[in-house]
Amino acid sequence: MSIQISGAFAKNISSAKLRLDVHQTITALAKAAIEISHLCARGPLDTDFGSLAGSANSDGDAQKSLDVRTDEIITSALKGTPTAYYASEEQEGIVTLDRDKPLAVASDPLDGSSNIDTNVSIGTIFSIFKARQTAEASFMRAGREQLVGGFFVYGPQTSLVITAGNGTELYVLDREEGVFKLAIAKMHIPKDAHEYAINASNFQSWHTPIRTYIEDCQLGAFGPLQRKQNMRWIGSLVADANRILMRGGIFLYPEDTRQGYENGRLRLLYEASPIAFIIEQAGGAATNGQSRILDIELNTLHERVPLVFGSVYPVSQVKTYYQNQVDS
Ligand code: F6P
Ligand code: MN
Numbered sequence: 430m431s432i433q434i435s436g437a438f439a440k441n442i443s444s445a446k447l448r449l450d451v452h453q454t455i456t457a458l459a460k461a462a463i464e465i466s467h468l469c470a471r472g473p474l475d476t477d478f479g480s481l482a483g484s485a486n487s488d489g490d491a492q493k494s495l496d497v498r499t500d501e502i503i504t505s506a507l508k509g510t511p512t513a514y515y516a517s518e519e520q521e522g523i524v525t526l527d528r529d530k531p532l533a534v535a536s537d538p539l540d541g542s543s544n545i546d547t548n549v550s551i552g553t554i555f556s557i558f559k560a561r562q563t564a565e566a567s568f569m570r571a572g573r574e575q576l577v578g579g580f581f582v583y584g585p586q587t588s589l590v591i592t593a594g595n596g597t598e599l600y601v602l603d604r605e606e607g608v609f610k611l612a613i614a615k616m617h618i619p620k621d622a623h624e625y626a627i628n629a630s631n632f633q634s635w636h637t638p639i640r641t642y643i644e645d646c647q648l649g650a651f652g653p654l655q656r657k658q659n660m661r662w663i664g665s666l667v668a669d670a671n672r673i674l675m676r677g678g679i680f681l682y683p684e685d686t687r688q689g690y691e692n693g694r695l696r697l698l699y700e701a702s703p704i705a706f707i708i709e710q711a712g713g714a715a716t717n718g719q720s721r722i723l724d725i726e727l728n729t730l731h732e733r734v735p736l737v738f739g740s741v742y743p744v745s746q747v748k749t750y751y752q753n754q755v756d757s
Contacts, residue, residue: 432459432589432600432609441595442576450511450531451557451577451593458534459589459609461506462553462581463602465499465539469583472548486519495545499538499553507534513560514567516730518699523564523730532576533560533567537699540580541665550584552667556703568730572702573723579703580667590616590674592710597674618713621742622677624659626669634685638718638750643681654746666695670704670738674711679739681747683718693717693735698727701736714744719751 434452442448468475482492500519507515513530516523518537534557541551557577561567572578579591587602589609599613625646632640649657661678663669669680684693695701705715705722715722715738725734737747 432456433611438591438593438595438598441593447531447559447576454507454510454512454532454534454557455577455579455591457506457510458503458553458555458579458581461502462583462587462589463607464502465553465581466583466587466602468495468498469545469551473546492519493539493542493545496539496542503536503538503553514564516568516698518696518731523568525564528560528564531560533558533564535568535698535703537696540667540700541663544663544665549663549665550582550668550671551665552580552582552584554580554667554700554703556698556706568698569727571724571726572697572705575702575706578706580670580707582667582671584668584671588612588671590671590707592707594706594710597707597711599674616674616711618674618708618711618740619677620712620740622679622740623656624661624676624678625681625743626660626662626673626678627681627683628662628664629660631685631687631690634687634690635683636685638747638754639681639683639685641754642747642750666700666704670708673713673739674708677713677740679737679743679747682736684735692733695733695736697722697725697732697734698730701734702727704736705738708738712741713739714741716744716748719748 439448477494480494482494482497484492486492500517511530512526512532512534513528514523514533516535537554540554544551556575577593582588589600591598597616600609601612603610645652645654646658682693682695701722708715717735718737
């Protein structure tokens with residue numbers, strides 16, 4: 430299996446040795462993704478597909494068998510690559526693979542896992558950093574220090590969206606050849622678009638800025654936004670992000686008043702940071718509603734963050750709602 434990495438991808442990583450290390454690690458992740466995509470494609474033909482593993486991950490989410498299986502696949506794929514440390518959403522602590530190696534990898538091995546048994550796109554999100562002196566220090570930093578951010582989508586196409594800080598690229602798996610091929614060399618999110626994505630069932634729990642913004646979206650041409658807005662919510666972050674990369678729009682998973690949702694639902698390290706890197710590199714924006722995601726320092730491995738990303742204009746509009754609205 431090989432993955433074509435274009436010049437644009439490699440250019441931003443200055444040292445040839447580091448470029449090789451990153452390439453080797455991404456190739457291993459791409460192999461793992463092909464295996465995971467086969468599992469997803471077989472679906473209910475494998476008896477324990479989508480069943481609960483009977484455990485919860487470190488965030489208290491119910492783990493499905495496939496969550497656990499994908500985490501094992503990625504852990505074993507990273508062994509033998511230049512990866513010193515692996516941090517997974519599905520594991521409590523950091524896994525030390527070989528502390529002498531130069532890289533640290535974080536991953537949400539199976540994003541959107543509530544969609545596993547519904548035949549809806551799910552994916553694997555990952556982030557690569559230069560390893561530091563200790564396992565902890567390798568991840569407790571701001572997302573802007575990522576070498577690479579990426580995600581695989583297991584959907585009608587198995588694809589890879591990736592950035593190394595010099596634009597965002599889309600690769601699609603050619604199943605006949607078993608190769609990820611470059612499909613879009615420079616993804617570009619339109620500056621403005623009329624589509625929003627949010628789990629509207631949480632309306633009663635939102636704070637005033639988000640509640641007002643979504644009310645205004647719903648008012649469409651009759652409200653202050655003065656135009657019809659369309660709504661989409663897939664429930665798999667990777668799939669919603671992929672749509673926004675293709676045609677723009679805004680995604681919101683804000684903080685709310687439910688217990689455990691004080692900082693939203695999504696994890697800074699495994700989800701928000703790599704998505705923010707990819708989105709910014711495609712010309713979009715990613716904030717916690719007010720501040721840039723990539724400037725937020727990680728303090729605890731599994732911490733959550735409110736996440737608002739997509740086309741630059743609506744993301745900046747949401748910021749003005751935070752600035753102008755007094756909370757209830
Ligand atoms: O991984 C968390 C996740 O499944 C995301 O993929 C998705 O965007 C979100 O949670 C869906 O959350 P909810 O079930 O609250 O709509
Ligand atoms: Mn996830």
